[in-house]
Amino acid sequence: MSGSSIPYHLRPHKAVDRRLFVDLLTRCERWHPLNDAAYISMGAYPLEDHKLVHRMLGLRKLIAFDYNPEVVKRQVFNRPIDTCKCVCHSSGDLVANLDAVLADAGYADASNLIVWLDYTSPGELGEQIREFVTLLDKLKPGDVVRITVNANASSLFSPKPQKGVPTMPGDEVRKLRFSKLSERIGDYLPADAKTAMMTDELLPAVLSRAIGAAALEAFPTSGASVFAPLSIVRYADGQQMLSLTGIVVPRDEEACMREKLDLASWRFGSRDWSEVHLLTVPDLTIRERLFLERAIGTTAVPDLKEHLGFDFGALEVGEAFLNDYQHYYRFYPNLLAAEI
Amino acid sequence: MAEETGLETRQKIGDAKAAPTKNFFVNMLTRDIELQDSLLDLLDNCVDGILRSIGEVQSDTPYAGYKATMTFDAEYFIIEDNCGGIPKSVAEKYAFSMGRPPDEDVDQSGAAATVGMYGIGMKRAIFKLGSDALVESRHDEGFTVEFSPEWMSDRGWTDLPMFPLNDGELADGGTRITVYQLHDECKKAFAEKTWIESFRNSISRHYAIIISKGFEIRVGTEAEIAAVAEPIAGAEFRLLETDALPDGSRVQPFTYFGTLDGVQVEIYAGLYRELLTEEEADREEQTRGVKDDAGWTVACNDRVVIWKDTTRLTGWGEATVPNYHGQFIAITGLVLLHSDDPTKLPLTTTKRGIDASSNVYAEVKDLMREATKNLTSFTYKWKKHERDLDSIYQNSRYVELPALRTMAQEVSTGQVRKFATMKRSEVKLPAPVNENRTARVSFTADKDAIAKLKKHYFEDQPAATSEVGEAAFNDALNRIKK
Numbered sequence: 001m002s003g004s005s006i007p008y009h010l011r012p013h014k015a016v017d018r019r020l021f022v023d024l025l026t027r028c029e030r031w032h033p034l035n036d037a038a039y040i041s042m043g044a045y046p047l048e049d050h051k052l053v054h055r056m057l058g059l060r061k062l063i064a065f066d067y068n069p070e071v072v073k074r075q076v077f078n079r080p081i082d083t084c085k086c087v088c089h090s091s092g093d094l095v096a097n098l099d100a101v102l103a104d105a106g107y108a109d110a111s112n113l114i115v116w117l118d119y120t121s122p123g124e125l126g127e128q129i130r131e132f133v134t135l136l137d138k139l140k141p142g143d144v145v146r147i148t149v150n151a152n153a154s155s156l157f158s159p160k161p162q163k164g165v166p167t168m169p170g171d172e173v174r175k176l177r178f179s180k181l182s183e184r185i186g187d188y189l190p191a192d193a194k195t196a197m198m199t200d201e202l203l204p205a206v207l208s209r210a211i212g213a214a215a216l217e218a219f220p221t222s223g224a225s226v227f228a229p230l231s232i233v234r235y236a237d238g239q240q241m242l243s244l245t246g247i248v249v250p251r252d253e254e255a256c257m258r259e260k261l262d263l264a265s266w267r268f269g270s271r272d273w274s275e276v277h278l279l280t281v282p283d284l285t286i287r288e289r290l291f292l293e294r295a296i297g298t299t300a301v302p303d304l305k306e307h308l309g310f311d312f313g314a315l316e317v318g319e320a321f322l323n324d325y326q327h328y329y330r331f332y333p334n335l336l337a338a339e340i
Numbered sequence: 341m342a343e344e345t346g347l348e349t350r351q352k353i354g355d356a357k358a359a360p361t362k363n364f365f366v367n368m369l370t371r372d373i374e375l376q377d378s379l380l381d382l383l384d385n386c387v388d389g390i391l392r393s394i395g396e397v398q399s400d401t402p403y404a405g406y407k408a409t410m411t412f413d414a415e416y417f418i419i420e421d422n423c424g425g426i427p428k429s430v431a432e433k434y435a436f437s438m439g440r441p442p443d444e445d446v447d448q449s450g451a452a453a454t455v456g457m458y459g460i461g462m463k464r465a466i467f468k469l470g471s472d473a474l475v476e477s478r479h480d481e482g483f484t485v486e487f488s489p490e491w492m493s494d495r496g497w498t499d500l501p502m503f504p505l506n507d508g509e510l511a512d513g514g515t516r517i518t519v520y521q522l523h524d525e526c527k528k529a530f531a532e533k534t535w536i537e538s539f540r541n542s543i544s545r546h547y548a549i550i551i552s553k554g555f556e557i558r559v560g561t562e563a564e565i566a567a568v569a570e571p572i573a574g575a576e577f578r579l580l581e582t583d584a585l586p587d588g589s590r591v592q593p594f595t596y597f598g599t600l601d602g603v604q605v606e607i608y609a610g611l612y613r614e615l616l617t618e619e620e621a622d623r624e625e626q627t628r629g630v631k632d633d634a635g636w637t638v639a640c641n642d643r644v645v646i647w648k649d650t651t652r653l654t655g656w657g658e659a660t661v662p663n664y665h666g667q668f669i670a671i672t673g674l675v676l677l678h679s680d681d682p683t684k685l686p687l688t689t690t691k692r693g694i695d696a697s698s699n700v701y702a703e704v705k706d707l708m709r710e711a712t713k714n715l716t717s718f719t720y721k722w723k724k725h726e727r728d729l730d731s732i733y734q735n736s737r738y739v740e741l742p743a744l745r746t747m748a749q750e751v752s753t754g755q756v757r758k759f760a761t762m763k764r765s766e767v768k769l770p771a772p773v774n775e776n777r778t779a780r781v782s783f784t785a786d787k788d789a790i791a792k793l794k795k796h797y798f799e800d801q802p803a804a805t806s807e808v809g810e811a812a813f814n815d816a817l818n819r820i821k822k
Contacts, residue, residue: 092660096713099757100766108755133659134713137706140758217659222699 012281012333013235016244018049019331020268020279021146022056024231024245025114031260032142032247035059038102038110042066042091042118045074047084049116054080059108059114065089091117092127095135113139116146124157125207126184129214136218136248141225143248147211151204151234151242156180162280170222174198181206188213204234204242204276211244212273226251230263232270235279242276267327280321282312282331289332296326349479366492369460370468373690376542378468381461382419382517383408383543383557383690384643387550388454389423391515397453399743404554411565414531417469420516425479428502436475436500438463453680455643458689462517467492470522477515489521499603536560540572548574549642549676552741577637577674577741579610583734589770591732593744594673594711597752598762602684603700605762608744609636609673609711611787614733615719616669616725618806624666632669636708638675638694640685645692650670653694655709662716667723671715674741675704703759718769724780725772730805732770781813 028034039053043064053059062084064075085105087094094101096116102108117134120126132147139145156177159168177198182189188210197206208229215227222326229246249257263269268277284292289306293306301322305311312322386408394402408421426435434441440459466473466487473487482505491500510516522530529535540559547557551574553598557562560569584590592609612633616624636654638646650656650664654673657663677700679685686698696700722729739747752763772778794803 093717095715096660096710099755102757103754103766108757110757113757125662130660137659137709138758158813220699220702222697223702224699313699 003328011237012283012335013237013269013279014241015048015333016281016328016331017233017235017241017279018052020231020233020328021049021116021243021245022052023331024266025053025057025144026267027261027263027266028144028230028247029057030110030262031249031257034112034114034142034144036111037061037114037142037144038105038107038112039116040065040094040101040112041116043075043080044118047075047078047080048085049113051080052222053114053222054084061110063101063105063107065091065094065101067091088183091119092131092134095131095138098138099137110143112142114144114146118146118148120241121148122150122152122239123184124244125149125181126296129185129188129211132211133218136215136227139248141248141250141253145227145244145247146243147243148241149207149211150245151200151207152198152240153177153198153238155239155297156198156203168338171195185210188217200240204232204240205274208276209233209243209273210242215246224250226254227253228257229270229275230261231266231268232276233268234276234277235281267324278320279328280324281328282299282321284332289329290327293329296322296329298302342787343606357705359439362495362497365463366467370464373464374692375525376466377692378538379410379419379539379544380542380691382410382465383547384455385462386421386423386515387555387643388456389421389515390555391454391733393424401552401554406554407556407558407571407719409558409565411560411562412530412536413487413562414527415520415522417519417522417526417530418516420514422511422514424509425482425513425515426475426477427479428481428483429522431483431485431502433761436463453641453678454682455641455685455687455691456682460689466517466519468523469519469526472521473517475515475517475518475527480512482510485556498605504527533561543572545575545647546644547572548577548644549741550574553642555809577608577672578738578745579608579612579672580614580736581610582732582736585732585734585770587768587770589768590734591736591769592767593739593747593765594714594767595748595752595765596699596707596711596756596762597748597764598756598759600614600703600759601700602610602679602681602760604676604678605700605704606706606745606748607673607704607711608741608748609671609708609715611670611715612672613670614736615729616667617729619724619804621667621723623668624733627716634664634671636673636712637677638677640677640687640691641679641682642676643691644695645687655705655712658705658707659713661709661713665718668716668769670719671712672707673711675708677704678703681790697738706758707756707762707764713770718779721772724778728772781809783809 025034035058037059039050039059040059040063041049043050044066047064050062050064054062060081060083062081064079064084064086065076066072066088067090069088072086072088077085087105089101099108102110110139116130117132117135128147128149132145135145157173157180159173160168161167174195175301178195181198190206190209190213193206212229219225219227225248227246228249229244231245232242234240234242245256263271268279270277291308292304297309299307304322387403390403390406406423408419408423411418438460443802471489471492474484476482476484483502484505485500485502487500491498536559543559547555551557551572556571556730558565558569558571574717579593581593582591591611593608596605596607598605634646635650636646637644637648637650638654639766646654652658655661677685684700686701688695748765751765754766756762756764788803788810794808794814797808
């Protein structure tokens, strides 16, 4: 099942990832104010991220876009505030005409831009990265960009088992994946990328470095500014996704910016393009969640396990989650069934 | 001998020679430049001479009355101009030295938007051409300087003696360079009329803007020059413009206007002809059929350094801009970069191509790509709606460069958010109706079968294969609907 076909309310990773993004934006404000920035993203029909940036950061210059005119009409119905403009554009058209889109929305005077390119289709990775470069070409210091791409290794290639029996050795599968990836983004692949990296664990870092190479194309070393990575996270609600957030910063202010954002103390901060964090958000019952919320941060993990009386590590969730939970429990979404 | 460097004292054991060899300049450096580019360098010196003479440029044709003549022969080459001449003091200090000295030694009173910044053009051209040359010039006090074959082959960098110019030789403000003992490459080229013709084309392109400002260049054999050859006409640059459609959209040029890092920037992009039909585009993919004026031209201080380029150098195939191919044959663009300080321009020493490390050009290229991308998208959108294309060419007309430049200042009112010092025109190109609701159907079929269908649907009337296909498609659709 592709990420895009899972209903929004059943994507806890995506919900947490989105909250982390907004948390990061509030940190960005320690270096550069964003209160007058325009926010642009696809948003899909519920416009969750538009709602969040409005509530948490007070942004009012919001633009949502979609290629499908019917989705745009649904966005218009769902928009959180009147100043949220919903426009019909493909992402390619939007980045190609960014200045015109802003002018048409009446936001040409926005102090900065925050743009989230939230892609899902794995087959269009090449186009997606090139659109990202086109977008970066038009940005100035203080602008923030987040790009989300599919990072599922099997999306590159996966053999069809016959009658439930595997038909190809793993090595061969990874080789075919690598050639597919080279075909799509060969220009940007790191020189040391190799077949063995075509796994769910290692592919995200390869993609991340490729996106870093693409950013360098838009902000070459001869220029005054750089696109600095701030947070790179991989997670899976079904398909594994990779979310990268960076900011345009004058080359000589990068160190100062990083110091002010204090990303070293932020669990999901990235210092360079190869530092990818895994985000695991397990399904928790309300009872588990409330217990963990009170105890986490003050109780050692072995003691937590003892109190719980069972081991998350032995379940599908994995042990790492207990170590990470304290860093994002604030953003854990409440998903409740309700009769309305 | 002991030498103190910082805290340690080291014993020197010898000297490593670091001076440049003359052989490098005379025989090696010349390999990096094409013969034609080398000759254009001499013309650049003429233009720089004019700029030094006239100071601030005020009229549209500041170079009117100034001219240069190049005479080609298998045995010699002459360039003569009336562009101001070389002041004797300049000749003494640096006109004949290799490379321009640091600014403090140079008289900057005549500093202007020139293209000569390296101080290498004349010398390199002479070395490229032959092994015996005479430079004569009259600005204040006329002089002659000879690059003799002995000096050329000698290892040392002895100064060249200057002699007074005979009375009556050269009018005031004139310079003449004569080169004998031509190298083999030049002998062959100069004896070939088609080579001279191609060099004229080269001048027509690279000097298009300078010629349009009044500079006259004549090039030919001695007989042609004696017969008063016509000056070379500059290549034209023009873009298509149409009347607005009811929705306000129209075909019109993209313009950007402003300054970046101390460089005046003007960018013009658009269509120089109507879009190709699908059949024409298909043919174009297989073989070049129509005159190709597509691509980007870039000029620094009026000197064209990139002519009709369709590669990554000008942004094609970069980011989301597709690689150039036949479908985009109608797309063209011009970039004019201007600065009174030529070191700010992305010029290379050969003045062909661009200094890739230039930040100004990287920024300009962002805008060039934006325009190209919009224009390529425009051709894609209309590919599916070829038959409606006629409707967009309402009252189409060409806008020539001078009119474009005037227009740019008026229509460039939109903001470029990345560069506060740049403005852009707000262009709304026509879009096909129901663009998103349609898809293109295309397939190949047996010619006899097509002929049969054509007969069936149209009898003997002329019809394109696409029309036959469409008739069959609609027929099948109607039958299902029934």
